[in-house]
Amino acid sequence: MSRRNNEPLSDRVARVAEALLADQHYVSVADLFCGLGWLDASLLEQWRRGQVGSLEEVTRSGLLRIREAMTHVRAWALAKGLSPSETAYVAQTPRRQPLRFSRSNDPQLEELFRTHWVSPALSEKKRERVAAKASRAPELVAIVPARDGWSCHRCGGTGDVLMMEDGGPACLSCVGLGDLVFLPAGNALLSRRAKAKSKRHAVVVRFSRTRGRYERQGLLVEPGVLAELGQDTA
Incomplete structure (x- = not known):
């Protein structure tokens, strides 16, 4: 024992x-x-x-x-x-x-x-x-789906990222974040500044099968914030 x-x-x-x-x-x-x-x-x-x-x-x-x-x-x-x-x-x-x-x-x-x-x-x-x-309220998390073909449980649509709700995966438009733009990871200072200035933001993660965990891919932030920081949102 x-x-x-x-x-x-x-x-x-x-x-x-x-x-x-x-x-x-x-x-x-x-x-x-x-x-x-x-x-x-x-x-x-x-x-x-x-x-x-x-x-x-x-x-x-x-x-x-x-x-x-x-x-x-x-x-x-x-x-x-x-x-x-x-x-x-x-x-x-x-x-x-x-x-x-x-x-x-x-x-x-x-x-x-x-x-x-x-x-x-x-x-x-x-x-x-x-x-x-x-x-402190935890950061919102948006997930890059492991495979294509997922459907939003609210509207039936799809997208590059999703957010999980009680009813299943939801698209960004249905959760009220459809206007946010993606800022890739790689520049820690820029990410901190963008997050601090963006009233709404979400961390984007993708599940790594090799490591068995979700890994950070970047941020979703308001487009005006990136423009203010001199970043191209196109």
């Missing part, structure tokens, strides 16, 4: 939480579940993109075990003197709809999931920055 199977859940939670706290100065339930081996990072990303109904659905543990882990992390955090900080989670979609953690959408359970535990060693300003970063 492995050490993991013999180790009490409370000890496993404390060990993973200590590592997270040392690395990022706060502990979240989603990160904890990844560290426990209950949640794959790829499934977490799908949930953040609004492609999964609730995080509970893709967590490899039952609700009783999930509740037990959250009880342990709360007790550990209070014993360490960590500060609770409730964090907003919204999807990587143009609608920015709130993400659900539990199948039941129980308010008390949702609050436990959203709570981050922040290091007391940080100054007040640093705690505010950590909380603001954790609460």
Whole structure:
């Protein structure tokens, strides 16, 4: 029998939480579940993109075990003197709809999931920055499809890139981003400037079969921004 199977859940939670706290100065339930081996990072990303109904659905543990882990992390955090900080989670979609953690959408359970535990060693300003970063809405992600022939679930059209919604893939026009133009990756300074100036933007990614992950291809930004930066949008 492995050490993991013999180790009490409370000890496993404390060990993973200590590592997270040392690395990022706060502990979240989603990160904890990844560290426990209950949640794959790829499934977490799908949930953040609004492609999964609730995080509970893709967590490899039952609700009783999930509740037990959250009880342990709360007790550990209070014993360490960590500060609770409730964090907003919204999807990587143009609608920015709130993400659900539990199948039941129980308010008390949702609050436990959203709570981050922040290091007391940080100054007040640093705690505010950590909380603001954790609460920041994730960037929109547009996907270069692996093959041609996909259809928008809203209008039946297609395109060079798509965005995933609950109903399936959607074209940029239907999600309200059809006027954006593509800025290829390669010039980090230009990309940063364009993103900072563009009120609407999305990261463009393509799935690499050889590496088994999505890789950044560039940005979709407002055409006026590129003109302002002296870039040809033709």
